[in-house]
Amino acid sequence: MERRDFIQMAVAACAHTAAPSRAAAPDPQQASVAQLCSQIADGSLDAATLTAACLDRIKAIDQAGPMLRAVLTVNPEAGAIAAALDGKRRRGEPLGPLHGIPVVLKDNIATGDTMPTTVGSLALDGVRCSRDAALVQRLRAAGAVILGKSNLSEWCNARSFNSIAGWSGKGGLTRNPHALDRVCGGSSSGSAAAVAAGLVPLAIGTETDGSIVCPASICGLVGVKPTVGWSSLAGVLTISDAQDAAGPLARTVHDAALLLDAMASAPEARPVAAQLRSGSLRGRRLGIATEYLVRDAATRAVFAQALDVLKARGATLVEVRIPNRDRYGDSGMQLMVHGLKANLAAWLAEYPVEPPIRNLADVIAFNKAHAAREMAHFGQEVLEAIESRALMSADAVQRARATLRRYAATEGMDAVLQKERLDALVGTTSIPGWPSDPARRQRPDSGFTSPAAAAGYPHVTVPAGHVGLLPVGLSFVGTTWSEAELMAMAYDFEQATQARRAPRFAPAQAA
Numbered sequence: 001m002e003r004r005d006f007i008q009m010a011v012a013a014c015a016h017t018a019a020p021s022r023a024a025a026p027d028p029q030q031a032s033v034a035q036l037c038s039q040i041a042d043g044s045l046d047a048a049t050l051t052a053a054c055l056d057r058i059k060a061i062d063q064a065g066p067m068l069r070a071v072l073t074v075n076p077e078a079g080a081i082a083a084a085l086d087g088k089r090r091r092g093e094p095l096g097p098l099h100g101i102p103v104v105l106k107d108n109i110a111t112g113d114t115m116p117t118t119v120g121s122l123a124l125d126g127v128r129c130s131r132d133a134a135l136v137q138r139l140r141a142a143g144a145v146i147l148g149k150s151n152l153s154e155w156c157n158a159r160s161f162n163s164i165a166g167w168s169g170k171g172g173l174t175r176n177p178h179a180l181d182r183v184c185g186g187s188s189s190g191s192a193a194a195v196a197a198g199l200v201p202l203a204i205g206t207e208t209d210g211s212i213v214c215p216a217s218i219c220g221l222v223g224v225k226p227t228v229g230w231s232s233l234a235g236v237l238t239i240s241d242a243q244d245a246a247g248p249l250a251r252t253v254h255d256a257a258l259l260l261d262a263m264a265s266a267p268e269a270r271p272v273a274a275q276l277r278s279g280s281l282r283g284r285r286l287g288i289a290t291e292y293l294v295r296d297a298a299t300r301a302v303f304a305q306a307l308d309v310l311k312a313r314g315a316t317l318v319e320v321r322i323p324n325r326d327r328y329g330d331s332g333m334q335l336m337v338h339g340l341k342a343n344l345a346a347w348l349a350e351y352p353v354e355p356p357i358r359n360l361a362d363v364i365a366f367n368k369a370h371a372a373r374e375m376a377h378f379g380q381e382v383l384e385a386i387e388s389r390a391l392m393s394a395d396a397v398q399r400a401r402a403t404l405r406r407y408a409a410t411e412g413m414d415a416v417l418q419k420e421r422l423d424a425l426v427g428t429t430s431i432p433g434w435p436s437d438p439a440r441r442q443r444p445d446s447g448f449t450s451p452a453a454a455a456g457y458p459h460v461t462v463p464a465g466h467v468g469l470l471p472v473g474l475s476f477v478g479t480t481w482s483e484a485e486l487m488a489m490a491y492d493f494e495q496a497t498q499a500r501r502a503p504r505f506a507p508a509q510a511a
Contacts (some may be wrong), residue, residue, distance in 0.1 A: 006311075012220070026118055033101055033201050040100040043439045047082035047100025051145050054102045055079075058148075058199050064179055066505045067395035072107050072171045073115045074296040082145050096143030098262050104194050104203040106187075108156060109133050109168075109246070110235040110351040117304075117352065119237055120154035120168025122374060123366040129351040133235025135246055135263050144260040144447070147200055148192030154365070156211065157187040158340055162378040164436060165189060166215075169374040174438055177503035178220065179469045181289040182433030187214035192219040192248050196503055202259050203249045208239045209337065210430070210449035212247050213323040217429035217447070217473025220463050220500050222256045222490070224248050227480050228456035232264040237347045239338045242401050243332065243453050251500060253462060255490040260483065272484045278495050280488035282314030284423040287416060290319050292448040296431045302465035302472040309496050312424070318414050320425070322451050328407040331400040332454050338392040339387075339461065353384040360387045377438055407455035414479055424478040424486055425451070429461040431508075432470030451479040462490040463500040468509055471501070 031039075041044035062068045075081075085100050105111065108119045110133035118124040120298035134145065143282065157163055166174035166189030174189040176182040177197040182192045189206025192215035196205045205212040207225045215218075216223025224247040231246050238244040246263065250256035257273035288307070293300060307317060346357045357363055364383055365373040392400070416422065427448030452459040457480055464474035474493065476486045 003080060003108040013062045017192065019182055023467030024185070029505070031201075031254055033250070033258050036101060036201060037097070037099060039228055041095060041186050041335045043089070047085045047145060048172070049081065050100060051078050051082040051102055051147065055149055056201050060177060061197055062194070062199055063504075066175065066177065068175045068177055068197055069151055069280060070174050070190040070197065070199060071104060072118065072151045072168075073328060074118070075113065075115055075148050078102070078145055079146050080258045085143060085145065088372070096141060097258060098139065098263075101144055101202060102147040102200050103139060103167055103259070104150045104191060104200045105136065105146060106146050106203070106205050107138060107208060107238040109149075109204065110150065111136055111146060111149075113146070114438060115149055116147065118170050119156065120170050121363065121366075122169045122370060123357045124352065125508050127352045129357050130353050131235070131351070134232035134265065136235070138231070138263055138265060141370050142252050144262070147432065148193055150188070150203060152188060152190055153186035156206070156208070156237070158386075159380045159383050161382060162440060164377055166193075166436070167377065169370075175436070176219065176433045177473060177505055179433065179509040181435060181437065181504045181508040182337055182470065183218070183436045184433065185210075185218040185430065188215045188249065192216055192221055192223070195219070195249050195251060198502070201250070202255060204246055204259075204263075205249050206236060206238070206246045207453065208243050208246060208403055209453035210447070212249065213449060213459050213473070213475065214430045214447065217325050217461045218471065220247075220434040220471030220503070222250050222253050222494070223461045223473075224260055224461070225452065225459040225485055226260060227266075227268075227458050229266050230260075230269050232265045238343050239337065240332070242342070242404055243456060245456075248461050253487055253494050254449050257487055268354040268481045270481065270484050272487050274347050275484040275488050276491040277488065278492055280492040281310060284489060285421055286310060286315050286321040287422045288469040289320050289322055289424045289425050289427045289448060289451065291321055291325070292427045292446070292451070294428045294431050294447055298467040299431050299472050300430055302467065303474070304491070306474045306497075309493060313492055313496055316451050318420050318422065319427055320420055320422070322412055322425070324412045325451070328404050328412070328454055331403040332408070333402045334392065335397065335404065337389060338397060339453055341386050341389075342391055358480045359403040404454060408451065409480075413455050413457060413477070417479055424482070424489060426474050427475045429473035429475045429478075432467045432472055448475045448477070456480070458483045460486045460490045462494050464497065465499050466501065469504060469506055470509060473488070
């Protein structure tokens, strides 16, 4: 199916068919995006009602009650945007595939409105951007209501080896809605918590290595880190041009697919939502990446049950090892170190309006001057180490990217997929959320994020089960531009298991 055909189908599905009637606010924990879009299209729900319901829930749960601190900034224009979209529907104007659906953006994504873009830092508190990031332009064109900006691990978790996942100087600590004493993972913590708690139907996160899929797994969501280049990152503060991607966090695979399709800008990006169907696991060969299985016994028990489901759905499982994992780490790290320093300066020069900081050295100086608030829990030794290093030459960047591509992609993931005739690799995304208390917190057990991240390949995680109150996700990863196949398999698994649970906002895991 051509992308233009998909867009025409999506628009037709949201076409104006009835006069508006004010409906009761939908249950934000239950309604799917497709259901909401259908209700908006037929007039039984309007965007203003849906947006107001989300804003009310943010006040009740995020800013009061459990105080999740998932949303950094609420868009003061959200109600007016929703009302304008309702006016379009009443006039019979064409509707986009996300017409009236509220979306929250991770706060490293520029918006040219009244909201600041802070990357979680007090150094950019109140600083607005001159224009929308490219992916935000696509979301607005699809009819989405940009509801606000979400909290994150400050500077995308690049500040310290001792950072607390989901903490920022601007927003404080994002709390896990399943157990409030646990982290949400990083760095797209607020985006994940907001969707899991029903504050908003959809959110956008960004990832270098694990920053979408880990929070998704820990919060019991579907998360998609697409192929690098799926959506333009112009206007997004990135760390590594070779690895960074923006992607959806959603409660269902279909919801995530709708958002992923709306974000797509690469000509190679194929429609995803139309390809989802039960039975997609039948006849598939899936590799179990044994060296990436977490050590945590309870998480491995959930994974074993997930493997039983995959086999019952008709998949063949093969234990494999991904070659050359020890040959690209240095190149990937060099590109991240170079990228953060170079990309930060370039982004600050182009998007924020008159920012008080201009480069990484300014960030470091600001944090030292405001150490009581910015460095109360951990330092900035990573930023200082990056600042002490000179930027790489263009030739050095090219060589590092070639090494990364060769060993992570061509002679890494692609080699094992081809040798074993695999459709995808599967693994444990992450251990469950660990304690957020600095005195108790543990370093997370490694999950199945680095192979796809280093290769720039797609990674989909879907809820697989629970350890106590805490969700655990199952990962599907594959070669470049295989999003449709991976998400179809994830959809089949999701339909078989229905593993996602609404959060209980328990004060602790043991509650």
